[in-house]
Amino acid sequence: MEIPTSETDKMSIESFDTTKLLVNAARQRDKRGFNDFPIIDIDCHHYENESMKEIVEFIEDPVLRHTGQVYSAAGTGAQSPLLPGVVGTQDISGRVTRYPLRKLEETPVDDKHRDVHLSLKFMDAMGVDYVSLFPTPMLLLGMHPQPEVEAGLARAYNRWLTEVLLPSEPRIKTMLYLPFNDPEASYRMVQDFGDRPGVCGFMVVSTRNKPVYDNAYMKTYSLIEEIGKPLAFHASYNWNDRTLGNTNRFLITHALGFTIYNVVHISNWIINGLPERFPKLDVIWIESGLAWVPWIMQRLDNDYKMRSSEAPSLRKLPSEYMQDMYYSSQPMEMPNDPDILEMTFKMIKVDTQLMWCSDYPHWDMDVPSVIYDLPFLDEKSKRNILGENARKLLDIDISDRFPDYKALT
Numbered sequence: 555m556e557i558p559t560s561e562t563d564k565m566s567i568e569s570f571d572t573t574k575l576l577v578n579a580a581r582q583r584d585k586r587g588f589n590d591f592p593i594i595d596i597d598c599h600h601y602e603n604e605s606m607k608e609i610v611e612f613i614e615d616p617v618l619r620h621t622g623q624v625y626s627a628a629g630t631g632a633q634s635p636l637l638p639g640v641v642g643t644q645d646i647s648g649r650v651t652r653y654p655l656r657k658l659e660e661t662p663v664d665d666k667h668r669d670v671h672l673s674l675k676f677m678d679a680m681g682v683d684y685v686s687l688f689p690t691p692m693l694l695l696g697m698h699p700q701p702e703v704e705a706g707l708a709r710a711y712n713r714w715l716t717e718v719l720l721p722s723e724p725r726i727k728t729m730l731y732l733p734f735n736d737p738e739a740s741y742r743m744v745q746d747f748g749d750r751p752g753v754c755g756f757m758v759v760s761t762r763n764k765p766v767y768d769n770a771y772m773k774t775y776s777l778i779e780e781i782g783k784p785l786a787f788h789a790s791y792n793w794n795d796r797t798l799g800n801t802n803r804f805l806i807t808h809a810l811g812f813t814i815y816n817v818v819h820i821s822n823w824i825i826n827g828l829p830e831r832f833p834k835l836d837v838i839w840i841e842s843g844l845a846w847v848p849w850i851m852q853r854l855d856n857d858y859k860m861r862s863s864e865a866p867s868l869r870k871l872p873s874e875y876m877q878d879m880y881y882s883s884q885p886m887e888m889p890n891d892p893d894i895l896e897m898t899f900k901m902i903k904v905d906t907q908l909m910w911c912s913d914y915p916h917w918d919m920d921v922p923s924v925i926y927d928l929p930f931l932d933e934k935s936k937r938n939i940l941g942e943n944a945r946k947l948l949d950i951d952i953s954d955r956f957p958d959y960k961a962l963t
Contacts, residue, residue, distance in 0.1 A: 571659060572672065572915075576679035579921045586926050588681030591937050591962050592952050593922055594944040595677070595685040597788070597840050597882050597911035600669045602689040602711060604657065606634065608718070612710035618703065619710075636707050637691050638698050656915065670723045676914050677725065680921055683941070683955045686754060686911075686948065687719075687728050693790040696734060696762030705739035708732070712747050720752035727950065729755035729786050734762060737770035744774055748781050754948040755784040755838070760815040761792050767826035775832050784836040784880065784947055789816050808918075812885075813846040820876070821854060827867025829875045836947060838880040841913060844898050845887045851876055851901060877903050880947060882911040883939065886924045896930045905935050909944045937962075 573580070583589065602609060610622030618636065625634035661671035677685060689711065695704045708731045715728055730747050732740040747753060756778055778785050791811025792798060798814075801807045816839050823829070823837065854872035858865060868875075881902055889895055902908060913919045925931070925939050945952060952959055 572675040573679055576676060576921075579923075580679045580681075582921060582923045583679070583681035586923065588922055588926075592684070592941040592945060592956055592959065593680075593682050594909070594941040594948070594950065595680075595682045595912045595914070596838070596909045596944050596948070597688060597884060598673065598676070598685045598914045599688050599690045599916060600673065601656070601691070603634075603637065603691045605667075605669065605714070609707075609710050609714045610636075612713040612717075613706050614709065615702070615706050618706045622707075636703055638694050666722045667719050669719060670726065673726055674723070676912075680912065680914075682912070682922070683952065684725050684727060684944075684950055686944075687715075687726050688757065688788060689731065690916075692731060693759050693788065694761065694792070696759040696764075696790075697792055697794070698735070701733070701735040701739075705733040705736040709739070709743065712743065716747060716750045716752065720750075724752075724954065727752050727754045727948065729753075729757040729784070732756050732758050732774075734758045734764055734771075737768070737774065740771070741774045741777065744777050744781070748777075748783065753783070754950065755786055757786045757788050757840075759790060760787045760819055761790040761811075762815075766819050766822050767828065772831075775828070775835055779832045779835040782834075783949075784838050786838040786840050787816055787819055789813065789839075789841040813842045816842045817846055817850050820879075821850065821872075824854065824868070824872045824875045825858075825865045827865065829878065830867045830869060836880060838882065838909075838947075840882040840911070841884060842882075843885045843887050844881060844883065844895075844902065844908075847876065847881065848898055848901050873901075877901070877907065880907050880909060880943075882909055883925060884911045884913040884920045885918045886920050888924075892928075892930065895928070899930070904931075905938050906943060908939050909947070910940045 606622065607626040610619055610626050613619035613622055622634060622636050625636070656672070659672065661668050661675075673685060673687065677683070692707070692711065695707065698704050712730050715730075720726060720728065730743060730753055732743055734740055744756060748756075775785070789812040791807055793801075793804075793807050793811070795811070798807050798811050801810070820839060828835075851873035858868070858872055862868070865872075887895070899908070910920075910922060910925050912921065922940055926936050928936075931939070944950065956962065
């Protein structure tokens with residue numbers, strides 16, 4: 555990226571620093587005492603395309619590796635054919651310059667990767683103790699027309715992540731990307747990486763057209779259940795979708811796209827009896843917000859009562875299975891009437907099933923205060939949502955950060 559030379563651009567660069575951008579979050583951290591109890595962010599992001607030159611070296615297929623090397627050497631980054639193109643953009647031109655300028659943010663030159671330093675900057679500003687780190691451009695990889703590309707790049711990314719990034723910083727964890735378009739590759743991914751340090755679960759990008767009930771995935775679900783780590787479905791969007799393609803503003807595409815795929819997957823998961831088949835497999839639904847949950851609970855319950863013969867495996871209402879699942883908070887939809895949000899919280903049993911996440915550094919991110927400042931939550935509920943629920947589910951050892959943690963509970 556060429557360094558801007560105008561005085562205005564120089565001022566923009568000088569003022570662009572994570573700690574400055576999050577100065578209000580740091581003030582909230584100190585005022586609310588976020589340093590006094592563990593906070594775990596189950597969904598934050600980095601831009602893996604900025605490290606693509608490193609990642610492609612881990613691609614095992616020589617043809618794919620050479621393709622990645624050619625494009626990363628040319629500096630095209632996300633324009634590589636290994637990653638699908640993006641229709642539309644999440645940037646808010648002239649108002650949010652987070653994406654183009656972050657490459658210019660200064661970080662220390664030491665044995666830790668730049669992505670680690672950038673993550674620690676925002677974590678410390680917000681008072682976050684641990685994070686589950688996800689990729690960003692790869693969240694659209696589920697729509698790549700070549701399954702072997704998704705599988706090859708996912709394996710390379712997971713190797714790079716577990717061999718380069720995670721070992722240098724114990725505060726950063728991940729749920730490993732599964733190349734769901736290739737069931738066998740997904741199974742091998744769980745086999746080969748499931749017990750690596752820093753891996754606290756597995757992640758499927760929801761934006762794809764593969765049904766979760768396909769028999770080809772059953773052995774993968776069984777293995778994940780046996781390992782005892784959760785399976786997450788992480789939302790994204792696809793403006794090329796035939797339905798979403800009818801929208802003409804990203805506002806609509808974002809509002810619908812980040813929910814509709816998870817709605818389809820959770821419905822298929824429940825009605826096809828997967829909670830009964832894998833009762834010990836914990837499932838998380840990430841980055842879809844919460845407003846969709848009451849809707850699909852009521853909708854599925856209503857139809858199930860009329861057509862229960864189509865779901866013979868179920869032993870209780872669909873909504874009751876949903877109450878056993880886990881949800882991330884972001885984006886926290888804040889209705890004008892707080893009673894609506896409170897009812898949503900009650901319907902999903904937030905004391906045990908909801909986990910806060912920031913989605914940093916994306917434009918619709920949430921800081922911890924969106925949970926802590928809710929008037930209808932007591933102190934214990936706030937602490938459960940902000941960290942304790944994730945600590946238990948992801949089995950995160952926090953003793954190095956909170957040696958007297960048990961005294962806080």
